[in-house]
Amino acid sequence: MLTKKQHELLCFINDRLSESGVSPSFEEMKEALALRSKSGVHRLINALEERRFIRRLPNRARAIELLRPVQSAPGSADPREQGTNVIVADFVRPRMQPAPARSGPVFQNAREVPLHGRIAAGQPIEAVECAEMLTVPSLLLRGGEHFALQVSGESMVDAGIFDGDYALIQRTDVANDGDIVVALIDGHEATLKYFRREGGTIRLDPANPKFTPQRYVPSRVRVQGRLAGLLRRY
Secondary structure, three states, rough: OOOOHHHHHHHHHHHHHHHHHHOOOOHHHHOOOOOOHHHHHHHHHHHHHOOOOEOOOOOOOOEEEOOOOOOOOOOOOEEEEEEOOOOEOOOOOOOOOOOOOOOOHHOOOOOOEEEEEEOOOOOOEEEHHHEEEEEEEEEOOOOOOOOEEEEEEEHHHHHHOOOOOEEEEEEOOOOOOOOOOEEEEEEEEEEEEEEEEOOOEEEOOOOOOOOOEEEEEHEEEEEEEEEOOOEOOO
């Protein structure tokens, strides 16, 4: 599953290779996609390489090889806008498992939410901001503001949350025990975990017996949002 920006970049690289046989520079990619910095280009390139759409050739400047045919028709590379091959799961209640795949009608009432990079479902990692949007079914969203994060890691697999899933987050700074939340630790590291209060500490619980709970004094933890839904390609 590609985001809109990933698909735009893939098409741009394909067009330049078709025209000149040389892949565009990072500066040209940044300008073509109206990104604010080259770091955004690096994230998009890494995502395309991870998904095996492209391959960077070693020891050669500006050398990118396309590994799959590029479909340039609007929306053709993004099943989020077609309503196919996507699992949608509603997380109104904790530990609810992903719902079966749904089609067409789910996506007739859709909204775009900001996609803020990757979040750890394991040890905390820095939450990466990026200027991308994700189109999601409105029925997966609650009231108020939402954003999306791509899950990295396997510590929440027993809650039906897997590496590569897109977590849909309702923005809030409060949480109840048992909520799955985005917790910001020490102001710069974010993680997706069950939220619980334990004595005078905050305990962030994984949903995988291979991982251990994380405990912090309350001053180190700030809730940024609560899990509202999940998107997955299969």
